Amino acid sequence: MSLISLSLTELRQKLTTKEISAADLVRDVASTIEARNPVLGAYLTWDLDAALKEAETADLTQPLGGLPIAIKDNINVEGQPCTCGSKILAENYTAPYTATAIQNLRQAGAIPFGRLNMDEFAMGSSTENSALGVTRNPAALDRIPGGSSGGSASSVAGGIALAALGSDTGGSIRQPAALCGCVGMKPTYGRVSRFGLIAFASSLDQIGPITRSVADAALLTKHLCGFDPRDSTSLKESVPDFTAVLGRDIKGLRIGLPKEYFIDGLHPDVEASVRKGIAKLEALGAHIEEISLPHTEAGVATYYVLAPAEASANLARFDGVRYGHRSASANDLMEHYLKSRSEGFGPEVKRRILLGTYVLSSGYYDAYYLQAQKARTLIRDDFTKAFEKVDVIVSPTSPTPAHKLGELIGDPLQAYLEDVFTIPANLTGLPAISVPCGTIAHEGANLPVGLQFITKALDEATLFQAAHAFEVG
Amino acid sequence: MSAHSIDIHRVAKLARLELSDDEATHYAAQLHRVLDHMDTLAKLDLSGVEPTSHALPVYDVVRPDEARPGFIQAQALSNAPKSVLDQFQIPKVIE
Numbered sequence: 001m002s003l004i005s006l007s008l009t010e011l012r013q014k015l016t017t018k019e020i021s022a023a024d025l026v027r028d029v030a031s032t033i034e035a036r037n038p039v040l041g042a043y044l045t046w047d048l049d050a051a052l053k054e055a056e057t058a059d060l061t062q063p064l065g066g067l068p069i070a071i072k073d074n075i076n077v078e079g080q081p082c083t084c085g086s087k088i089l090a091e092n093y094t095a096p097y098t099a100t101a102i103q104n105l106r107q108a109g110a111i112p113f114g115r116l117n118m119d120e121f122a123m124g125s126s127t128e129n130s131a132l133g134v135t136r137n138p139a140a141l142d143r144i145p146g147g148s149s150g151g152s153a154s155s156v157a158g159g160i161a162l163a164a165l166g167s168d169t170g171g172s173i174r175q176p177a178a179l180c181g182c183v184g185m186k187p188t189y190g191r192v193s194r195f196g197l198i199a200f201a202s203s204l205d206q207i208g209p210i211t212r213s214v215a216d217a218a219l220l221t222k223h224l225c226g227f228d229p230r231d232s233t234s235l236k237e238s239v240p241d242f243t244a245v246l247g248r249d250i251k252g253l254r255i256g257l258p259k260e261y262f263i264d265g266l267h268p269d270v271e272a273s274v275r276k277g278i279a280k281l282e283a284l285g286a287h288i289e290e291i292s293l294p295h296t297e298a299g300v301a302t303y304y305v306l307a308p309a310e311a312s313a314n315l316a317r318f319d320g321v322r323y324g325h326r327s328a329s330a331n332d333l334m335e336h337y338l339k340s341r342s343e344g345f346g347p348e349v350k351r352r353i354l355l356g357t358y359v360l361s362s363g364y365y366d367a368y369y370l371q372a373q374k375a376r377t378l379i380r381d382d383f384t385k386a387f388e389k390v391d392v393i394v395s396p397t398s399p400t401p402a403h404k405l406g407e408l409i410g411d412p413l414q415a416y417l418e419d420v421f422t423i424p425a426n427l428t429g430l431p432a433i434s435v436p437c438g439t440i441a442h443e444g445a446n447l448p449v450g451l452q453f454i455t456k457a458l459d460e461a462t463l464f465q466a467a468h469a470f471e472v473g
Numbered sequence: 474m475s476a477h478s479i480d481i482h483r484v485a486k487l488a489r490l491e492l493s494d495d496e497a498t499h500y501a502a503q504l505h506r507v508l509d510h511m512d513t514l515a516k517l518d519l520s521g522v523e524p525t526s527h528a529l530p531v532y533d534v535v536r537p538d539e540a541r542p543g544f545i546q547a548q549a550l551s552n553a554p555k556s557v558l559d560q561f562q563i564p565k566v567i568e
Contacts, residue, residue, distance in 0.1 A: 235529065301512075312488060322552065322561060330564060336564045342492070374519040376528075378519075430528075
Protein backbone atom coordinates (compact mmCIF):
# COMPACT_ATOMS: atom_id res chain seq x y z
CA MET A 1 0.00 0.00 0.00
CA SER A 2 1.22 3.46 -0.88
CA LEU A 3 2.08 5.63 2.08
CA ILE A 4 0.21 8.47 0.46
CA SER A 5 -3.20 7.20 1.57
CA LEU A 6 -2.31 7.66 5.25
CA SER A 7 -3.15 10.73 7.33
CA LEU A 8 -0.42 13.15 8.40
CA THR A 9 -0.73 11.91 11.98
CA GLU A 10 -0.34 8.25 10.91
CA LEU A 11 2.67 9.12 8.79
CA ARG A 12 4.23 11.03 11.65
CA GLN A 13 3.89 7.92 13.77
CA LYS A 14 5.69 5.81 11.17
CA LEU A 15 8.41 8.44 10.90
CA THR A 16 9.03 8.79 14.63
CA THR A 17 9.14 5.03 15.15
CA LYS A 18 11.60 4.87 12.20
CA GLU A 19 9.35 2.43 10.36
CA ILE A 20 9.88 4.73 7.38
CA SER A 21 12.32 7.55 6.66
CA ALA A 22 11.54 11.03 5.37
CA ALA A 23 13.35 10.08 2.16
CA ASP A 24 11.11 7.00 1.74
CA LEU A 25 8.09 9.24 2.03
CA VAL A 26 9.40 11.83 -0.45
CA ARG A 27 10.22 9.06 -2.94
CA ASP A 28 6.79 7.51 -2.48
CA VAL A 29 5.08 10.85 -3.19
CA ALA A 30 7.37 11.43 -6.20
CA SER A 31 6.50 8.04 -7.70
CA THR A 32 2.76 8.75 -7.44
CA ILE A 33 3.33 12.15 -9.07
CA GLU A 34 5.26 10.55 -11.91
CA ALA A 35 2.52 7.97 -12.40
CA ARG A 36 -0.56 10.20 -12.25
CA ASN A 37 0.44 13.80 -12.86
CA PRO A 38 0.52 13.35 -16.64
CA VAL A 39 -3.25 12.77 -16.38
CA LEU A 40 -4.16 15.23 -13.61
CA GLY A 41 -1.81 18.09 -14.49
CA ALA A 42 -1.83 19.24 -10.86
CA TYR A 43 1.92 19.86 -10.53
CA LEU A 44 3.86 22.21 -12.78
CA THR A 45 7.29 21.17 -11.46
CA TRP A 46 8.85 19.17 -8.63
CA ASP A 47 12.46 18.95 -7.57
CA LEU A 48 13.04 15.48 -6.15
CA ASP A 49 16.75 16.00 -5.47
CA ALA A 50 16.16 19.16 -3.45
CA ALA A 51 13.40 17.46 -1.43
CA LEU A 52 15.56 14.38 -0.77
CA LYS A 53 18.34 16.65 0.41
CA GLU A 54 15.94 18.37 2.78
CA ALA A 55 14.66 14.97 3.92
CA GLU A 56 18.18 14.02 5.01
CA THR A 57 18.27 16.83 7.57
CA ALA A 58 14.54 16.99 8.43
CA ASP A 59 14.06 17.17 12.19
CA LEU A 60 11.75 14.24 12.89
CA THR A 61 11.18 15.38 16.47
CA GLN A 62 9.21 18.37 15.17
CA PRO A 63 5.39 18.14 14.80
CA LEU A 64 5.50 18.03 10.97
CA GLY A 65 8.94 16.44 10.82
CA GLY A 66 9.59 14.71 7.49
CA LEU A 67 6.24 15.45 5.83
CA PRO A 68 6.43 16.66 2.20
CA ILE A 69 3.82 19.36 1.52
CA ALA A 70 2.98 20.56 -2.00
CA ILE A 71 2.89 24.30 -2.64
CA LYS A 72 0.69 26.49 -4.84
CA ASP A 73 2.89 28.18 -7.40
CA ASN A 74 2.38 31.70 -6.01
CA ILE A 75 4.25 31.16 -2.72
CA ASN A 76 7.99 31.83 -2.88
CA VAL A 77 10.45 29.12 -1.84
CA GLU A 78 14.02 30.29 -2.39
CA GLY A 79 15.70 28.56 -5.33
CA GLN A 80 12.44 27.20 -6.76
CA PRO A 81 10.27 28.51 -9.60
CA CYS A 82 7.20 30.57 -8.70
CA THR A 83 5.21 31.12 -11.88
CA CYS A 84 1.76 32.13 -10.59
CA GLY A 85 0.52 30.13 -13.57
CA SER A 86 1.68 33.00 -15.77
CA LYS A 87 3.88 33.30 -18.81
CA ILE A 88 5.24 36.51 -17.30
CA LEU A 89 6.99 34.57 -14.50
CA ALA A 90 7.52 31.26 -16.29
CA GLU A 91 10.76 32.51 -17.78
CA ASN A 92 13.38 34.50 -15.87
CA TYR A 93 12.14 33.92 -12.33
CA THR A 94 13.60 31.84 -9.53
CA ALA A 95 12.38 32.79 -6.07
CA PRO A 96 15.17 34.77 -4.38
CA TYR A 97 13.62 34.42 -0.90
CA THR A 98 11.26 32.23 1.10
CA ALA A 99 7.73 33.07 2.28
CA THR A 100 7.14 33.20 6.03
CA ALA A 101 4.42 30.51 5.79
CA ILE A 102 7.01 28.17 4.25
CA GLN A 103 9.59 29.10 6.88
CA ASN A 104 7.02 28.26 9.55
CA LEU A 105 6.30 24.89 7.94
CA ARG A 106 10.02 24.16 7.69
CA GLN A 107 10.54 25.14 11.30
CA ALA A 108 7.92 22.50 12.16
CA GLY A 109 9.94 19.98 10.14
CA ALA A 110 7.93 19.88 6.89
CA ILE A 111 9.49 19.69 3.43
CA PRO A 112 8.00 21.93 0.70
CA PHE A 113 7.86 19.60 -2.32
CA GLY A 114 6.34 20.37 -5.71
CA ARG A 115 4.77 23.41 -7.32
CA LEU A 116 1.05 23.32 -8.10
CA ASN A 117 -0.87 24.77 -11.02
CA MET A 118 -3.30 27.63 -10.53
CA ASP A 119 -5.34 30.23 -12.36
CA GLU A 120 -2.95 32.94 -13.50
CA PHE A 121 -2.19 35.18 -10.51
CA ALA A 122 -5.01 33.35 -8.67
CA MET A 123 -7.62 35.02 -10.87
CA GLY A 124 -10.28 32.45 -11.62
CA SER A 125 -12.31 29.58 -10.24
CA SER A 126 -11.38 26.78 -12.65
CA THR A 127 -7.57 26.75 -13.12
CA GLU A 128 -8.34 27.15 -16.84
CA ASN A 129 -6.73 30.59 -16.66
CA SER A 130 -3.30 29.03 -16.14
CA ALA A 131 -0.98 29.77 -19.03
CA LEU A 132 1.00 26.65 -18.21
CA GLY A 133 -1.30 23.68 -18.59
CA VAL A 134 -4.63 22.01 -17.92
CA THR A 135 -5.46 20.62 -14.47
CA ARG A 136 -8.20 18.01 -14.18
CA ASN A 137 -10.66 17.05 -11.45
CA PRO A 138 -9.79 13.56 -10.13
CA ALA A 139 -13.52 12.86 -9.64
CA ALA A 140 -14.21 13.39 -13.37
CA LEU A 141 -11.27 14.01 -15.68
CA ASP A 142 -13.26 16.03 -18.22
CA ARG A 143 -14.15 18.56 -15.52
CA ILE A 144 -12.47 21.54 -13.88
CA PRO A 145 -10.84 21.08 -10.47
CA GLY A 146 -12.10 24.53 -9.44
CA GLY A 147 -9.69 27.30 -8.66
CA SER A 148 -7.71 29.21 -8.30
CA SER A 149 -5.90 26.60 -6.15
CA GLY A 150 -6.97 23.87 -8.59
CA GLY A 151 -3.59 22.15 -8.63
CA SER A 152 -3.64 21.98 -4.82
CA ALA A 153 -7.11 20.39 -4.70
CA SER A 154 -6.48 18.05 -7.64
CA SER A 155 -3.19 16.81 -6.16
CA VAL A 156 -4.68 16.11 -2.72
CA ALA A 157 -7.94 14.56 -3.95
CA GLY A 158 -6.08 12.66 -6.66
CA GLY A 159 -3.71 11.07 -4.14
CA ILE A 160 -0.50 12.61 -5.45
CA ALA A 161 0.09 14.95 -2.50
CA LEU A 162 -0.26 14.32 1.23
CA ALA A 163 -1.46 17.89 1.73
CA ALA A 164 -1.00 21.19 -0.05
CA LEU A 165 -0.97 24.92 0.48
CA GLY A 166 -3.31 27.17 -1.43
CA SER A 167 -4.25 30.82 -1.26
CA ASP A 168 -7.77 32.20 -0.95
CA THR A 169 -8.80 35.67 -2.14
CA GLY A 170 -12.47 35.00 -2.98
CA GLY A 171 -12.79 31.26 -2.34
CA SER A 172 -9.70 29.95 -4.10
CA ILE A 173 -8.98 27.34 -1.40
CA ARG A 174 -12.52 26.38 -0.42
CA GLN A 175 -14.16 26.13 -3.86
CA PRO A 176 -11.59 23.77 -5.48
CA ALA A 177 -11.57 21.68 -2.28
CA ALA A 178 -15.36 21.40 -2.54
CA LEU A 179 -15.34 20.51 -6.25
CA CYS A 180 -12.58 17.89 -5.88
CA GLY A 181 -13.87 16.39 -2.62
CA CYS A 182 -11.28 17.43 -0.06
CA VAL A 183 -10.96 19.84 2.87
CA GLY A 184 -9.94 23.47 2.25
CA MET A 185 -9.45 26.05 4.96
CA LYS A 186 -8.99 29.83 4.89
CA PRO A 187 -7.77 31.19 8.23
CA THR A 188 -8.77 34.59 9.65
CA TYR A 189 -7.21 37.41 7.61
CA GLY A 190 -3.91 38.29 9.29
CA ARG A 191 -3.40 34.88 10.93
CA VAL A 192 -0.97 33.66 8.27
CA SER A 193 1.72 36.00 7.00
CA ARG A 194 1.38 37.09 3.38
CA PHE A 195 5.11 37.80 3.16
CA GLY A 196 6.31 35.86 0.13
CA LEU A 197 2.83 35.20 -1.27
CA ILE A 198 2.74 36.98 -4.63
CA ALA A 199 -0.03 39.52 -4.10
CA PHE A 200 -3.36 39.47 -5.94
CA ALA A 201 -5.64 41.55 -3.67
CA SER A 202 -3.79 42.38 -0.50
CA SER A 203 -6.80 43.09 1.74
CA LEU A 204 -8.33 39.71 0.86
CA ASP A 205 -5.48 37.21 0.23
CA GLN A 206 -4.80 34.51 2.81
CA ILE A 207 -2.75 31.30 2.68
CA GLY A 208 -4.30 28.07 3.98
CA PRO A 209 -4.18 24.27 3.67
CA ILE A 210 -5.95 21.83 1.37
CA THR A 211 -6.01 18.36 2.94
CA ARG A 212 -7.84 15.06 2.95
CA SER A 213 -9.19 15.49 6.49
CA VAL A 214 -10.14 18.19 8.96
CA ALA A 215 -7.54 16.84 11.39
CA ASP A 216 -4.77 17.31 8.80
CA ALA A 217 -6.03 20.84 8.11
CA ALA A 218 -6.03 21.71 11.82
CA LEU A 219 -2.49 20.40 12.21
CA LEU A 220 -1.14 22.36 9.24
CA THR A 221 -3.02 25.56 10.11
CA LYS A 222 -1.52 25.53 13.59
CA HIS A 223 1.95 25.65 12.07
CA LEU A 224 1.16 28.19 9.34
CA CYS A 225 -0.17 30.85 11.71
CA GLY A 226 1.76 33.38 13.73
CA PHE A 227 2.65 37.07 13.88
CA ASP A 228 5.16 38.23 11.29
CA PRO A 229 6.75 41.70 11.46
CA ARG A 230 7.31 41.53 7.70
CA ASP A 231 3.57 41.66 6.99
CA SER A 232 2.03 44.91 8.25
CA THR A 233 -1.43 43.29 8.36
CA SER A 234 -0.26 40.34 10.45
CA LEU A 235 -2.18 39.91 13.71
CA LYS A 236 -0.36 39.80 17.04
CA GLU A 237 -2.49 36.99 18.40
CA SER A 238 -1.54 33.79 20.14
CA VAL A 239 -2.20 30.64 18.12
CA PRO A 240 -4.20 27.99 19.96
CA ASP A 241 -3.61 24.29 19.36
CA PHE A 242 -6.36 23.73 16.80
CA THR A 243 -5.94 19.97 17.05
CA ALA A 244 -6.96 20.03 20.74
CA VAL A 245 -10.63 20.64 19.88
CA LEU A 246 -10.91 17.70 17.49
CA GLY A 247 -13.32 15.10 18.84
CA ARG A 248 -15.35 17.52 20.96
CA ASP A 249 -19.07 17.20 20.35
CA ILE A 250 -21.25 20.00 19.01
CA LYS A 251 -24.24 19.57 21.32
CA GLY A 252 -25.87 22.95 21.76
CA LEU A 253 -23.69 24.65 19.14
CA ARG A 254 -25.80 27.34 17.44
CA ILE A 255 -25.62 27.05 13.67
CA GLY A 256 -27.11 29.68 11.36
CA LEU A 257 -28.33 29.09 7.81
CA PRO A 258 -28.40 32.32 5.80
CA LYS A 259 -31.74 32.36 4.00
CA GLU A 260 -30.21 34.44 1.18
CA TYR A 261 -27.87 31.54 0.33
CA PHE A 262 -30.61 29.12 -0.62
CA ILE A 263 -31.41 30.87 -3.86
CA ASP A 264 -32.48 30.23 -7.46
CA GLY A 265 -28.96 29.71 -8.83
CA LEU A 266 -28.25 26.93 -6.33
CA HIS A 267 -28.18 23.57 -8.12
CA PRO A 268 -31.08 21.48 -6.71
CA ASP A 269 -28.91 18.39 -6.13
CA VAL A 270 -26.25 20.49 -4.39
CA GLU A 271 -28.98 21.93 -2.20
CA ALA A 272 -30.29 18.44 -1.39
CA SER A 273 -26.80 17.29 -0.37
CA VAL A 274 -26.29 20.37 1.76
CA ARG A 275 -29.69 19.95 3.43
CA LYS A 276 -28.73 16.36 4.25
CA GLY A 277 -25.49 17.66 5.78
CA ILE A 278 -27.43 20.14 7.86
CA ALA A 279 -29.74 17.39 9.10
CA LYS A 280 -26.63 15.48 10.18
CA LEU A 281 -25.40 18.49 12.17
CA GLU A 282 -28.80 18.68 13.84
CA ALA A 283 -28.67 14.97 14.65
CA LEU A 284 -25.28 15.59 16.29
CA GLY A 285 -26.98 18.01 18.69
CA ALA A 286 -26.46 21.39 17.03
CA HIS A 287 -29.29 23.96 17.09
CA ILE A 288 -30.07 25.00 13.56
CA GLU A 289 -31.73 28.34 12.92
CA GLU A 290 -32.37 30.53 9.93
CA ILE A 291 -30.48 33.82 9.87
CA SER A 292 -30.37 36.71 7.43
CA LEU A 293 -27.37 38.28 5.70
CA PRO A 294 -29.35 40.95 3.87
CA HIS A 295 -26.51 42.33 1.74
CA THR A 296 -25.51 38.97 0.24
CA GLU A 297 -26.56 40.05 -3.24
CA ALA A 298 -24.07 42.94 -3.16
CA GLY A 299 -21.16 40.62 -2.34
CA VAL A 300 -20.12 39.69 -5.87
CA ALA A 301 -20.27 43.29 -7.14
CA THR A 302 -18.34 44.54 -4.09
CA TYR A 303 -15.66 41.91 -4.55
CA TYR A 304 -15.30 42.40 -8.29
CA VAL A 305 -14.69 46.11 -7.74
CA LEU A 306 -12.28 45.79 -4.83
CA ALA A 307 -10.24 42.74 -5.88
CA PRO A 308 -9.46 43.96 -9.44
CA ALA A 309 -8.72 47.45 -8.08
CA GLU A 310 -6.14 46.02 -5.69
CA ALA A 311 -4.86 43.67 -8.39
CA SER A 312 -4.33 46.46 -10.89
CA ALA A 313 -2.10 48.19 -8.35
CA ASN A 314 -0.29 45.01 -7.26
CA LEU A 315 0.40 43.84 -10.81
CA ALA A 316 1.89 47.19 -11.78
CA ARG A 317 5.15 45.75 -10.43
CA PHE A 318 5.45 43.52 -13.49
CA ASP A 319 7.34 46.00 -15.62
CA GLY A 320 9.81 43.71 -17.39
CA VAL A 321 12.72 45.42 -15.63
CA ARG A 322 13.38 43.68 -12.33
CA TYR A 323 11.96 40.23 -13.06
CA GLY A 324 9.68 38.42 -15.44
CA HIS A 325 9.07 38.57 -19.16
CA ARG A 326 10.69 41.40 -21.10
CA SER A 327 9.62 42.12 -24.67
CA ALA A 328 12.36 41.72 -27.24
CA SER A 329 10.75 44.13 -29.68
CA ALA A 330 10.39 47.41 -27.75
CA ASN A 331 12.18 50.55 -28.91
CA ASP A 332 11.47 52.94 -26.05
CA LEU A 333 10.49 52.72 -22.39
CA MET A 334 6.71 53.11 -22.88
CA GLU A 335 6.72 50.47 -25.58
CA HIS A 336 8.82 48.27 -23.30
CA TYR A 337 6.13 48.42 -20.57
CA LEU A 338 3.21 47.97 -22.99
CA LYS A 339 4.72 45.05 -24.87
CA SER A 340 6.32 43.25 -21.91
CA ARG A 341 3.03 43.28 -19.98
CA SER A 342 0.79 42.52 -22.96
CA GLU A 343 2.94 39.58 -24.05
CA GLY A 344 3.25 38.26 -20.49
CA PHE A 345 -0.28 38.46 -19.07
CA GLY A 346 -3.15 36.21 -20.15
CA PRO A 347 -6.73 37.28 -20.95
CA GLU A 348 -8.32 37.02 -17.46
CA VAL A 349 -5.47 38.97 -15.87
CA LYS A 350 -5.77 41.67 -18.53
CA ARG A 351 -9.53 41.78 -18.00
CA ARG A 352 -9.13 42.33 -14.27
CA ILE A 353 -6.33 44.85 -14.61
CA LEU A 354 -8.52 46.82 -17.05
CA LEU A 355 -11.52 46.59 -14.71
CA GLY A 356 -9.44 47.60 -11.68
CA THR A 357 -7.79 50.47 -13.51
CA TYR A 358 -11.20 51.69 -14.68
CA VAL A 359 -12.84 51.66 -11.23
CA LEU A 360 -9.89 53.52 -9.74
CA SER A 361 -9.63 56.06 -12.55
CA SER A 362 -10.55 59.70 -12.17
CA GLY A 363 -14.30 60.21 -12.40
CA TYR A 364 -15.19 56.61 -11.49
CA TYR A 365 -13.44 56.15 -8.14
CA ASP A 366 -16.39 57.42 -6.08
CA ALA A 367 -19.01 55.60 -8.13
CA TYR A 368 -17.33 52.21 -7.90
CA TYR A 369 -14.39 51.90 -5.53
CA LEU A 370 -15.66 54.05 -2.67
CA GLN A 371 -19.16 52.64 -3.09
CA ALA A 372 -17.77 49.09 -2.88
CA GLN A 373 -15.76 49.91 0.24
CA LYS A 374 -18.96 51.15 1.88
CA ALA A 375 -20.86 48.05 0.77
CA ARG A 376 -18.06 46.03 2.34
CA THR A 377 -18.93 47.69 5.67
CA LEU A 378 -22.59 46.62 5.32
CA ILE A 379 -21.57 43.05 4.52
CA ARG A 380 -19.26 42.97 7.53
CA ASP A 381 -22.04 44.38 9.76
CA ASP A 382 -24.39 41.60 8.52
CA PHE A 383 -21.96 38.99 9.83
CA THR A 384 -21.32 40.83 13.10
CA LYS A 385 -25.07 40.85 13.77
CA ALA A 386 -25.47 37.21 12.74
CA PHE A 387 -22.73 36.11 15.13
CA GLU A 388 -24.63 37.68 18.03
CA LYS A 389 -27.18 34.89 17.49
CA VAL A 390 -25.13 31.93 16.28
CA ASP A 391 -21.66 30.39 16.71
CA VAL A 392 -21.21 29.05 13.20
CA ILE A 393 -22.70 29.86 9.80
CA VAL A 394 -23.15 26.94 7.41
CA SER A 395 -23.77 27.14 3.66
CA PRO A 396 -22.98 25.43 0.37
CA THR A 397 -19.41 26.20 -0.72
CA SER A 398 -20.24 26.44 -4.42
CA PRO A 399 -23.69 26.75 -6.02
CA THR A 400 -22.88 24.16 -8.68
CA PRO A 401 -20.83 20.96 -9.01
CA ALA A 402 -17.66 21.06 -11.17
CA HIS A 403 -18.31 22.31 -14.69
CA LYS A 404 -16.89 20.60 -17.74
CA LEU A 405 -13.59 22.01 -18.92
CA GLY A 406 -14.26 24.94 -21.25
CA GLU A 407 -17.91 25.37 -20.24
CA LEU A 408 -17.62 28.87 -18.77
CA ILE A 409 -14.76 30.24 -20.85
CA GLY A 410 -15.99 33.38 -22.56
CA ASP A 411 -18.58 34.15 -19.89
CA PRO A 412 -16.59 35.81 -17.10
CA LEU A 413 -19.64 37.34 -15.40
CA GLN A 414 -21.28 33.93 -14.93
CA ALA A 415 -18.02 32.58 -13.49
CA TYR A 416 -17.81 35.55 -11.10
CA LEU A 417 -21.41 35.05 -9.91
CA GLU A 418 -20.57 31.49 -8.80
CA ASP A 419 -18.21 32.88 -6.15
CA VAL A 420 -21.24 34.20 -4.24
CA PHE A 421 -20.91 31.92 -1.16
CA THR A 422 -17.16 32.13 -0.68
CA ILE A 423 -16.53 35.84 -1.27
CA PRO A 424 -18.11 37.11 2.00
CA ALA A 425 -15.49 35.40 4.21
CA ASN A 426 -12.78 37.30 2.32
CA LEU A 427 -14.56 40.65 2.43
CA THR A 428 -15.08 40.19 6.18
CA GLY A 429 -11.73 38.52 6.95
CA LEU A 430 -13.53 35.62 8.68
CA PRO A 431 -12.15 32.07 8.90
CA ALA A 432 -13.98 29.48 6.78
CA ILE A 433 -13.59 25.84 5.82
CA SER A 434 -15.10 23.60 3.15
CA VAL A 435 -15.67 19.95 4.07
CA PRO A 436 -16.86 17.14 1.74
CA CYS A 437 -20.64 16.74 1.93
CA GLY A 438 -21.41 13.75 -0.26
CA THR A 439 -21.50 13.43 -4.02
CA ILE A 440 -24.23 13.93 -6.58
CA ALA A 441 -24.87 11.96 -9.75
CA HIS A 442 -24.66 14.55 -12.50
CA GLU A 443 -24.37 13.98 -16.26
CA GLY A 444 -22.97 10.51 -15.76
CA ALA A 445 -20.38 11.45 -13.12
CA ASN A 446 -20.35 11.37 -9.33
CA LEU A 447 -19.35 14.88 -8.35
CA PRO A 448 -18.32 16.06 -4.87
CA VAL A 449 -20.25 18.72 -2.96
CA GLY A 450 -18.73 20.90 -0.24
CA LEU A 451 -20.27 22.26 2.95
CA GLN A 452 -18.86 25.59 4.15
CA PHE A 453 -18.53 26.57 7.81
CA ILE A 454 -17.75 30.19 8.83
CA THR A 455 -17.05 31.48 12.35
CA LYS A 456 -16.14 34.72 14.06
CA ALA A 457 -12.71 36.21 13.50
CA LEU A 458 -9.95 34.23 15.27
CA ASP A 459 -12.39 31.47 16.24
CA GLU A 460 -10.75 28.76 14.13
CA ALA A 461 -11.07 26.42 17.12
CA THR A 462 -14.87 26.35 16.83
CA LEU A 463 -14.55 26.05 13.05
CA PHE A 464 -12.38 22.94 13.31
CA GLN A 465 -14.50 21.51 16.10
CA ALA A 466 -17.71 21.77 14.06
CA ALA A 467 -16.10 20.65 10.79
CA HIS A 468 -14.47 17.65 12.45
CA ALA A 469 -17.68 16.60 14.21
CA PHE A 470 -19.48 16.80 10.86
CA GLU A 471 -16.76 14.84 9.06
CA VAL A 472 -16.61 11.93 11.48
CA GLY A 473 -20.23 12.07 12.70
CA MET B 474 -27.29 47.19 -24.61
CA SER B 475 -25.18 48.39 -21.75
CA ALA B 476 -25.64 51.72 -20.03
CA HIS B 477 -21.89 51.94 -19.69
CA SER B 478 -19.30 53.10 -22.12
CA ILE B 479 -15.65 52.56 -21.31
CA ASP B 480 -12.96 54.32 -23.25
CA ILE B 481 -11.10 51.04 -23.40
CA HIS B 482 -8.03 52.43 -25.14
CA ARG B 483 -7.58 55.12 -22.47
CA VAL B 484 -7.96 52.56 -19.67
CA ALA B 485 -5.53 50.18 -21.39
CA LYS B 486 -2.96 52.94 -21.66
CA LEU B 487 -3.34 53.79 -17.97
CA ALA B 488 -2.85 50.08 -17.21
CA ARG B 489 0.15 49.89 -19.55
CA LEU B 490 -1.47 47.24 -21.70
CA GLU B 491 -1.45 47.16 -25.47
CA LEU B 492 -4.67 45.84 -27.05
CA SER B 493 -5.36 44.98 -30.65
CA ASP B 494 -8.63 46.35 -32.05
CA ASP B 495 -10.23 42.93 -31.74
CA GLU B 496 -9.10 42.59 -28.14
CA ALA B 497 -10.34 46.09 -27.32
CA THR B 498 -13.82 45.32 -28.69
CA HIS B 499 -13.90 41.96 -26.93
CA TYR B 500 -12.79 43.24 -23.51
CA ALA B 501 -15.02 46.31 -23.70
CA ALA B 502 -18.08 44.12 -24.30
CA GLN B 503 -17.20 41.78 -21.42
CA LEU B 504 -16.47 44.65 -19.05
CA HIS B 505 -19.73 46.38 -19.91
CA ARG B 506 -21.62 43.29 -18.79
CA VAL B 507 -19.62 43.15 -15.56
CA LEU B 508 -20.18 46.87 -14.92
CA ASP B 509 -23.93 46.42 -15.49
CA HIS B 510 -23.83 43.94 -12.62
CA MET B 511 -21.89 46.45 -10.49
CA ASP B 512 -24.94 48.70 -10.64
CA THR B 513 -26.23 46.51 -7.79
CA LEU B 514 -24.08 48.77 -5.64
CA ALA B 515 -25.83 51.92 -6.80
CA LYS B 516 -29.11 50.53 -5.43
CA LEU B 517 -27.78 50.36 -1.86
CA ASP B 518 -28.39 53.16 0.61
CA LEU B 519 -24.83 53.96 1.60
CA SER B 520 -25.37 57.41 3.08
CA GLY B 521 -23.48 57.73 6.34
CA VAL B 522 -21.73 54.35 5.88
CA GLU B 523 -17.99 54.39 6.52
CA PRO B 524 -15.81 52.70 3.90
CA THR B 525 -13.88 49.54 4.88
CA SER B 526 -10.46 49.02 3.34
CA HIS B 527 -9.39 46.18 5.63
CA ALA B 528 -11.82 43.89 7.43
CA LEU B 529 -9.51 43.52 10.44
CA PRO B 530 -7.41 46.67 10.31
CA VAL B 531 -4.12 46.95 12.15
CA TYR B 532 -3.02 50.54 12.69
CA ASP B 533 0.29 52.31 13.11
CA VAL B 534 2.55 49.33 12.52
CA VAL B 535 6.09 50.35 13.33
CA ARG B 536 9.28 48.47 13.99
CA PRO B 537 12.54 49.48 15.62
CA ASP B 538 14.74 51.42 13.21
CA GLU B 539 17.42 48.77 13.06
CA ALA B 540 19.30 47.30 10.14
CA ARG B 541 17.91 43.93 9.02
CA PRO B 542 19.31 41.47 6.54
CA GLY B 543 18.18 42.21 3.00
CA PHE B 544 19.11 41.38 -0.58
CA ILE B 545 22.65 41.92 -1.69
CA GLN B 546 23.04 43.44 -5.14
CA ALA B 547 23.55 40.11 -6.87
CA GLN B 548 20.33 38.71 -5.37
CA ALA B 549 18.34 41.79 -6.36
CA LEU B 550 19.62 41.46 -9.92
CA SER B 551 19.31 37.68 -10.08
CA ASN B 552 15.95 37.72 -11.91
CA ALA B 553 16.53 40.79 -14.06
CA PRO B 554 15.96 39.98 -17.72
CA LYS B 555 18.67 42.50 -18.58
CA SER B 556 21.35 44.04 -16.41
CA VAL B 557 24.54 45.90 -17.09
CA LEU B 558 27.28 47.20 -14.78
CA ASP B 559 25.47 45.65 -11.79
CA GLN B 560 22.33 47.64 -12.54
CA PHE B 561 18.92 46.98 -14.09
CA GLN B 562 18.92 47.87 -17.75
CA ILE B 563 16.01 49.68 -19.41
CA PRO B 564 15.60 51.08 -22.93
CA LYS B 565 17.32 54.41 -23.48
CA VAL B 566 15.19 57.33 -22.21
CA ILE B 567 17.48 60.30 -23.00
CA GLU B 568 18.71 61.06 -26.48
